[in-house]
Amino acid sequence: MTTLNAETPAIAPPVRDSGPVAGSPRRRRFRLARSISKWLFVLPAVLFVLVFFGYPIVKNLAMSFQDYTTTTFYTGEAPWVGLQNYITTVTSxxxxxxxxxxxxxxxxxxxxxxxxxxxxxxxxxxxxxxxxxxxxxxxxxxxxxxxxxxxxxxxxxxxxxxxxxxxxxxxxxxxxxxxxxxxxxxxxxxxxxxxxxxxxxxxxxxxxxxxxxxxxxxxxxxxxxxxxxxxxxxxxxxxxxxxxxxxxxxxxxxxxxxxxxxxxxxxxxxxxxxxxxxxxxxxxxxxxxxxxxxxxxxxxxxxxxxxxxxxxxxxxxxxxx
The missing domain is CATH 1.10.3720.10 (MetI-like)
Incomplete structure (x- = not known):
């Protein structure tokens, strides 16, 4: 039976690489890359909502304050009339x-x-x-x-x-x-x-x-x-x-x-x-x-x-x- 004496050095456990140290430049780059990758996955959905939902709503809201008719499509200018369209609608x-x-x-x-x-x-x-x-x-x-x-x-x-x-x-x-x-x-x-x-x-x-x-x-x-x-x-x-x-x-x-x-x-x-x-x-x-x-x-x-x-x-x- 072998026993350890005072002169026998203790065996240290193996050191594992836990990755980049928190706060280090490597760690910050890693977090930035993860954030960018998340946004890249979300970006197509965000663009779809903005183009097919956001723009029509904003455009419709702007048109309600303009004298927007067929002539506007040719001239490209729609006079600003403020609340006149709403007043005309409500008083109709x-x-x-x-x-x-x-x-x-x-x-x-x-x-x-x-x-x-x-x-x-x-x-x-x-x-x-x-x-x-x-x-x-x-x-x-x-x-x-x-x-x-x-x-x-x-x-x-x-x-x-x-x-x-x-x-x-x-x-x-x-x-x-x-x-x-x-x-x-x-x-x-x-x-x-x-x-x-x-x-x-x-x-x-x-x-x-x-x-x-x-x-x-x-x-x-x-x-x-x-x-x-x-x-x-x-x-x-x-x-x-x-x-x-x-x-x-x-x-x-x-x-x-x-x-x-x-x-x-x-x-x-x-x-x-x-x-x-x-x-x-x-x-x-x-x-x-x-x-x-x-x-x-x-x-x-x-x-x-x-x-x-x-x-x-x-x-x-x-x-x-």
């Missing part, structure tokens, strides 16, 4: 009509889309034969081009040869002027937009329901909380974040709907389906008053932002409480 006789139509169109669409979508999501949460196949069919309205869907619905709702009036005629109902009556056109347009928006609501809400643990329902059933009570105390609080996303995105999307209304009624009859979005389109691309069209668009953007901020603030406050 169409402003109150379009604001009311926008509110009715948005509220009616969102309420019905959400209610029907939530009902379908709860229905498809149950396991039954062909459930997956039926869920896939539910996505068809969402996958079709909007202008194609509008053309099909325009034929369905036609007063003389529409499929809906022909079906109602079997029961003795006289042809209904769905798209040419000022009192019915907005209701018909809302109905078509609801049909188009149900798949989005049902799909997102169904995904949210999938994240609710079944153990919560089992524990609640022991206390007698089933049916409506289980939905109120378990399902709804659990999917509230998903509901917030669905409603905010739904409102923002519905506020800017143009193709559905233009495809069905063109904003008529007698401006009964004219909204801020369609009014901005007609000002810009029919009357070529780009300055006023930009002003209407900016008003629509402000309304969307105000709603999103207020609703998210109220939802967060309710969750915190």
């Amino acid at each position: 006789s169409l402003f109150s009509t379009t604001m009311l139509n926008t509110a009715l169109f948005t509220i009616g669409s969102i309420v019905l889309q959400f209610a029907i979508g939530l009902g379908l999501a709860l229905f498809f949460k149950r396991n039954f034969p062909l459930g997956g196949f039926l869920r896939s069919l539910l996505l068809l309205p969402w996958l079709l081009p909007l202008i194609a869907s509008s053309a099909v619905w325009k034929w369905i709702l036609d007063q003389d040869s529409g499929a809906l009036n022909q079906f109602l005629g079997v029961f003795g109902v006289h042809p209904v002027p769905w798209l040419v009556s000022p009192s019915l056109a907005l209701i018909a347009v809302i109905g078509v937009n609801v049909w188009l928006g149900i798949p989005f609501n049902a799909t997102i809400l169904y995904s949210g329901l999938q994240g609710v643990p079944e153990e919560l329902y089992e524990a609640a059933a022991l206390d007698g909380a089933v049916g409506w009570r289980a939905f109120r105390h378990i399902t709804w609080p659990s999917i509230r974040p998903v509901v917030s996303v669905v409603i905010v995105l739904g409102v923002v999307y519905t506020l800017k709907v143009v193709d559905v209304i233009l495809g069905l009624t063109g904003g008529g009859p007698a401006n009964s389906t004219q909204t801020l979005a369609t009014w901005a389109y007609q000002k810009s691309f029919v009357q070529f008053a780009f300055g006023e069209g930009a002003a209407i668009s900016n008003i629509l953007i402000v309304i969307s932002l105000v709603f999103a901020v207020v609703y998210l603030y109220m939802s967060r406050k309710e969750v915190d409480e």
